[in-house]
Amino acid sequence: MEERAISSEHLKFLLSGKLLLRQEIPLDEILFQKLLQQQIIRKAGSIVQKGFSNQCLRCGNKKTSLFATIPCGTCSKTHLYCRNCIAMGRVMECEPLYEWHGESVSWPNHLEPCTWQGQLTLVQEQAANRIIKAIRKEEKELLVWAVCGAGKTEMLFPGITAALESGLRICIATPRADVVRELLPRLKKAFENVTVEALYGGSPTKAGTAQLILATTHQLLRFKQAFDVIIIDEVDAFPYHNDASLPFAANRAKKKRCTTIYLTATPRREHRKRIQQKKLEQVFVPIRFHGQPLPVPQKKICFSLKKDLKKFLPPKEFFTWIPNRKNPARQLLIFVPTIALAENMHSIMRRYLVGMNFLKNEKEMAFVHAEDPNREEKVLLFREKKIQVLLTTTILERGVTFPSVDVAIIDSGHKVFDEAALVQIAGRAGRSPNDPKGEVLFFHDGKSDAMEEAILSIKQMNRRGGFK
C-alpha cells in the first residue's frame, strides 16, 4: 500500500467503477471511516442468502461446493467464505464489499488519439467500420468473427479511437495474462496520449485508473458499472466459456449503456445460433491480413499410436514426416493432450531428433505447460529462434503468434482437442506474410468428429474468403 496521502481527485479515479474488499482500498482506517460516514464509500453485500442457496456477490457463485466455512478470528463466528473467487482475495460473509458513491469521473474527449501509422486491409477496414458504428450507435452487442491471423487488434483501433473521441471508457478483456502483456506495448504505442493500464495477476499496477484498461477476464471481478465499451477477446475460450462468474463479472462491469464487442475465431454453437436467429449482430473477417488462405490440416493415421504413447514415444509417422517437410527452415510447434505426456515425451523426442541430426543439441527443444513457471521465458526463446522445437499442451493454442512454424498435433483425436482448439492450433501456422503457408498435421489413430469438423470449418472459412 502506498503511504503518501491520496488526493480526493485521485481517490475518485481509484475507487469509482469498482467493487472492492477493504484490503484492496489503500486508505488508512480514519479516512476510510470518514468516507463511510459521509456515504462517499458505501457498503455492499458480499455473501447473501438467495432462496435456499447463498450467492457471492463479487463473483456470482451459487454452488454450495464452492463455499466453505471458516472459524473467523476477526468476528469470532464460523461463517461462509467464497472459494470460487479466492484467488482475487477472500470474500467473507462477515465483511462487506465497498463501492464508491462520490463524484464520478468524466473521461476526457480525445482529439485524434490514434498514433498508429499502419494501414488496414480492405476487409479489416470493413470490420473496423462496423465496430465504429456499433460504438457510435450504442448497440448493445456485436460479434466479430475473425479467422486466426486476421489482425484483430489493429481492427479494433478505429473503434477505440471513436470511443476515446467521445470520452468513453474502454476495457479489453482477454483470457490470458500472456496476451495482456503482449498487447500492452502495442496499445500504448497506438494511443500514446491516452492512459492505458494492464491488469492481471501479478501485474505491476493494480490501481485500474486508466481510461483504456487491458485486463485478464478475472480482473473484471473488481469492477462495477465502469465501462462504456467492453471488448471480450476469445469469447469462446476457457475460462470465459466455462466459468459462469466471468460473464457475471463482465456484465456488472458494464455501465447502463454499454457496447459489448465479442471477438472470436471459433464461435461456439450458442453464439452461432443467436446469429442465425438474428439475435446477435456479427461481422465476419474471413481473410488473414496477408491475404493468404488458412492452412488446411492433413490427417496422418498412426496404427500403433496408443502403444507408442504408453511408452511416451511419438508415432513413427511423425519421424517420417520430419525430413519430408516442405520448408525445413520452419520451427516446429508440437501439441500433445496432457502435461504428463508433454513432460515424458519431451526427453525421448529430443534424443531422437538429435540422433536424426534434426537438432544440433538437446537444448534446442523445450516443453511448456499451463503451470510452468518458466513459460514466458521459453516462449520468448522460441520466438527468438533459440529453441527450434517447442512441445506444448493446449496452453499455446491461442493468443501467441510465431511467424514461421509447422504444427503437429500428436493424438489429435483426444477429447481435449475439440473443434475450436483444433482450429486455433491450426491457426498458429502460416502467420507471416513472408511464409504464409505452414503445414498442420493431425497424428491420430482414428479420426474424431472434432477433427472432421475443424477441417470442414477451415475449408469453409477459406471458401468464404474467396479461396477455392
Place this chain on the structure above:
Amino acid sequence: MECLWCMEEIIVEISWINLFQVERQVALCSRCNEQLEKITGARCKHCSRQSTQDICPDCKWWKSQEKGDPLEKNFSIFHYNDFMQAIIAKWKYRGDYVLGEIFEQELFQACNEQFKFLMKEAVVVPIPLSKERSKERCFNQAAMLAGFIPMEKRNILSRIHGEKQSKKTRRERISATNPFFMSESLNKPVLLVDDIYTTGTTLRHAASLLKANGSHKVYALTLVRG
C-alpha cells in the same frame, strides 16, 4: 462429493477393502492425492530430513550448542514438492481454510504412530501467529492442524509481530531473536505443531521458551519438511 483441490467429482469405488470405510470423507480425488509425496525411506531420526545418516549435520550442529538441542525430535509427514507448495500457498496465504482438511487423516495417523507415548500426559501447542498476521488471515494454520490431533490443546504461546520468515535468509532465521513469549508455566511434555519445518529455528525458539517455563521435553509434529 468434489475434490477439494481440483473440484472434480470424486468417484468412490466400493471394494471389499473400503466397503466399511465409505463413510469416511475423502478430501482429494485419487489423481490429486497421488501428487502428495510422503517422506519414506531413510531419514534423520531427529528432524525427518531425508538422509542416510542417523542424525544429519544440521541436527549435530544444534546438539553441539551450549545448551544442547531444545527439541527432542521433529516428525514431518510430507515433502515440500510443487503440489504441496501450491496447496499451502492457497490454504495459508490466500486463506482457503477448508484445504487444511486434506491433512486431517494423515496428521491423526502420524500422531498415533509417532507420538503414542505422549498421548496421556503431553499437551499439544500450535505455533501461534502474531496478532497482526492473525487479523490478516482470520485463522492459524498450525492451530487448524493441531485440531486434528486427539490430545489436549493449549494456546499458551504468543508471538511478536516481525518480518515474514519466508523473506529471511537461513542465517538470519537462525540468529533471529526469540519471537515468542508466554505468561504461564507448564509442567508437562509438549508436542508442538506447525505446517512447515524449514530450518527448525522457529520450533526451537518455541521449545527453549517452553523448557525455560517448566516443560521437560518438547517434540514437534510438522506437516511438511521444507
